[in-house]
Structures are given as C-alpha cells and as structure tokens.
Amino acid sequence: MSEDQQLRVSKITEGTVIDHVTGGQALNVLAILGIDGSGGEEVSIGMNVPSERLGRKDVVKVEGRELSQDEVDVLSLIAPAATINIVRDYDVVEKHRVERPGEVVGVLQCPNRNCITTKDEPVDSRFAVLDEGVRCAYCDTIIRESIADHIHVD
Amino acid sequence: MPQDHIISAKHLSRADIELVLDRAAEIAADPQAVSDRHAGKLLGMLFFEPSTRTKMSFSAAMKRLGGDIVDMGPVDQSSVKKGESLADTVRVVEGYADALVMRHPLEGSAKMASEFVDVPLINAGDGAGQHPTQTLLDLYTIRESAGFDDLTVGIMGDLKYGRTVHSLAHALTTFDAQQHFISPESLKLPRGVRYDLHEEGAAMREHTELDEVLDSLDVLYVTRIQAERFPDEDEYRKVAGEYQIDAETLAAAKDDLVVMHPLPRVDEIAPDVDETDHARYFEQAHNGVPVRMALLDLILEGNL
Numbered sequence: 001m002s003e004d005q006q007l008r009v010s011k012i013t014e015g016t017v018i019d020h021v022t023g024g025q026a027l028n029v030l031a032i033l034g035i036d037g038s039g040g041e042e043v044s045i046g047m048n049v050p051s052e053r054l055g056r057k058d059v060v061k062v063e064g065r066e067l068s069q070d071e072v073d074v075l076s077l078i079a080p081a082a083t084i085n086i087v088r089d090y091d092v093v094e095k096h097r098v099e100r101p102g103e104v105v106g107v108l109q110c111p112n113r114n115c116i117t118t119k120d121e122p123v124d125s126r127f128a129v130l131d132e133g134v135r136c137a138y139c140d141t142i143i144r145e146s147i148a149d150h151i152h153v154d
Numbered sequence: 155m156p157q158d159h160i161i162s163a164k165h166l167s168r169a170d171i172e173l174v175l176d177r178a179a180e181i182a183a184d185p186q187a188v189s190d191r192h193a194g195k196l197l198g199m200l201f202f203e204p205s206t207r208t209k210m211s212f213s214a215a216m217k218r219l220g221g222d223i224v225d226m227g228p229v230d231q232s233s234v235k236k237g238e239s240l241a242d243t244v245r246v247v248e249g250y251a252d253a254l255v256m257r258h259p260l261e262g263s264a265k266m267a268s269e270f271v272d273v274p275l276i277n278a279g280d281g282a283g284q285h286p287t288q289t290l291l292d293l294y295t296i297r298e299s300a301g302f303d304d305l306t307v308g309i310m311g312d313l314k315y316g317r318t319v320h321s322l323a324h325a326l327t328t329f330d331a332q333q334h335f336i337s338p339e340s341l342k343l344p345r346g347v348r349y350d351l352h353e354e355g356a357a358m359r360e361h362t363e364l365d366e367v368l369d370s371l372d373v374l375y376v377t378r379i380q381a382e383r384f385p386d387e388d389e390y391r392k393v394a395g396e397y398q399i400d401a402e403t404l405a406a407a408k409d410d411l412v413v414m415h416p417l418p419r420v421d422e423i424a425p426d427v428d429e430t431d432h433a434r435y436f437e438q439a440h441n442g443v444p445v446r447m448a449l450l451d452l453i454l455e456g457n458l
Contacts, residue, residue: 122239138262140347
C-alpha cells in the first residue's frame, strides 16, 4: 500500500474516530451507530490491529458524523476502553474516553420474550448498567454475555 | 417513605412491611371498626390472567372497607381483545377508580402500567416477575405462626418462574432470615433475583434435595411445579415427584415446622399433611383479606 493510499484510508476531514475498541467489536460499533452501508456513509475500519494498550484493537472512522451521548453510552458497554476523537478539518478537536452510564434507554432489546418492553407498547427499553452486564429495568433480566447481540436500533 | 404504587417486594422496606402487618393485625382483631372507612371509594380490577384467591380477596377486602370494585372482566370480553395497548387501557381505567389492582401475564407490565397512571397501582402478579401482596400475606402468616427472630425458611419447587418466590425472597432478606432454596437444577432462582439477594447480603443456600435442610427449617414454603415448564410429561412427573411432601416426609422436621403454599396446589402437598399441625396454607389464604384491607387502607389514605 502506498503512503498516499494509506493516508486516504486513515485520515478523515470531519467526523469521528473511535479508537481502542475491543478487538473484534468494530462491526458491533457500526450496528450501534445504525450504519449498515445502505445510507451511503463513508466508513473505514481497522480490525485486530496491534495496540500497546489492548494487545489488539479495532478502529472505526466515520466521515461526517459526530456521536450522540446515547450512542457513546452503549458503545461503552461493548468497548469500555474506547476513545472518541472528534475531527474537524483534519484536526482532532475533542478527545475523550467513554464512560459507563448508569442506564441505557431505547437501544438494547430485552432478550426475555415475556417482557412487556418487547410488545407493542409505548415504552422504551431501559437497562441499568451493572458492574458486569446490564439489567432490564422492567423485568429484571440480566444480560452478561454478548451484549451487542441485543442492540436494537429502529 | 410514601409510595404511590406497589410493584415489587424489592421496594418494600422492613418498616413498610411492618406497617402493613401491624395494620392488618389491628383490622383482623376488629374488622367492624373499618367497615365503612372507605365508603364511596372504588377499586379498579384489571385481571388479564385468571385469578381466584387474589382477585376474590382484593374484592372482599375493598368491600369490607366499605368501598366497591369496578371490574374490567375477562380479557376476551374487553377492549384488549380489540388490540388496545396496556398503556391505553390503564390510562382509561384510572379515570374510573381510586386505585387499581392489576394482574398481567407479562413481566414488567405492572411497572410499565404504573408509569402511565396517577392513581396508585398494585401489582397482583406480573408473569414470572413479582407478586408483592402475596408476600405481605405470607409474611403476616409467618409472623403469626413462627415469628421473625432467628428464622430459617426453606422455599421449594419452581423457583425460576414462581413470582411468589421472587417477592418472598426479597422480603425475607430484609428480615435477615436464613433462606434455603430447594429445586431441580432447571428451576433454580433466576439470575436477577440471585443477583439482588447477593447484593443485599442475603443468608442463602441452594439445594436440590429437601432432606439436606428439612430438620433445620422453621418454615417450609412449597410451590407448584408446572408441567408446561418441562419438555415432556415423563420428565415432569419424574422431577415433580421428587418435590412432593406428605406427612411421612415431615416426620424428620421440627415439631413446630410451619408448612405454607400460595395455592393452588396440585399434588406437591399430600392431603394427609392437612391434618397435621404443620399445615398453615388455608389460614395463609384467609390472611389475604385482612392484609389486603390493611394495604388498601394505607394506600387510599396515602400513608404508605
């Protein structure tokens, strides 16, 4: 790969670079952001690249998009070490680590099929964030493994 | 602490519980004293699932306080049948009553419904979730028959789906009871309940055999194991058979062991236990009226 090509992949003009994502979670990060390619978003990802801090990490770069707090909150559940870099005009203007929120609302779907939030009712799912995993505020179901499998973005 | 709704035993402090039990004892001692205390008040009954004891004892309780009930009736004759959401149903019905009692087949339904209404809403069972008013009458029965001091309770049967068990375990933790949970491996307490009990520092152990703990128990709380929880009839019969008790089983227990059951029972407690001094389940069911009278009284007065 020439230096020019490498630059084209790694630099973005405006948008967000999500760095230090837990290795293998990049596609789940895109799922949280509701990006599946059909919207024409410009995205580049690196998966399982060497990292001093994490051993292996993923990197996700999204052109023209800054993340909402809700998105960052859910991101923290699957990538607790992630850093969010906001880029404007090629410069990183803001950089911060994700923080685990007290709860996440409207993003995860409760795996309990008998939970009221999975039915046709005017209520958002709501999960309390525990030290390990998350817990449905309505039916008390705890999710510890594969939280990203329960991401449900309309 | 004042609370508008009774959704989960988790939210009931020891002081809340003792307030209800003390009031229930006063009412049981002199029911006439409250016979027109809530005249003109209406309790809305929303039972989306069949119920005998809970529904009848709430009706009796409200009427014995001088009030009356308005009943949604069976689901198949209501607007629910037309596809109305639960949120809409409760928002409509709250306009007809001073408080609501709701049973629903889905977990979390009572909590969600309570977010849409201003009148107090009492959870009378939400799927496999919680059944806090059953717990109040269970605790009343325990206090009357065994007391709370240095109490050891065995809870046996379907601990996974049994909502009465989930509520009771939370409440017993606030009374520092030693709890033994006895069930087949496949019907152990759900992760959410175990998590809470550990967080609250409950003194608890899990077992698969009753005889490991029977002789240490002051109370044995038996629940029904339902056939539909098993892949086939044979498996159900095999497992359920191991969690049945009869008078002979109880020969190994303390003389003053109290046997309780939220009812209905099928065959998990043999009829010969009814004749022993251990049996307390019919008295337990009868306690539903004074306890629910006490709860309704405190809620309608805004004192809980």
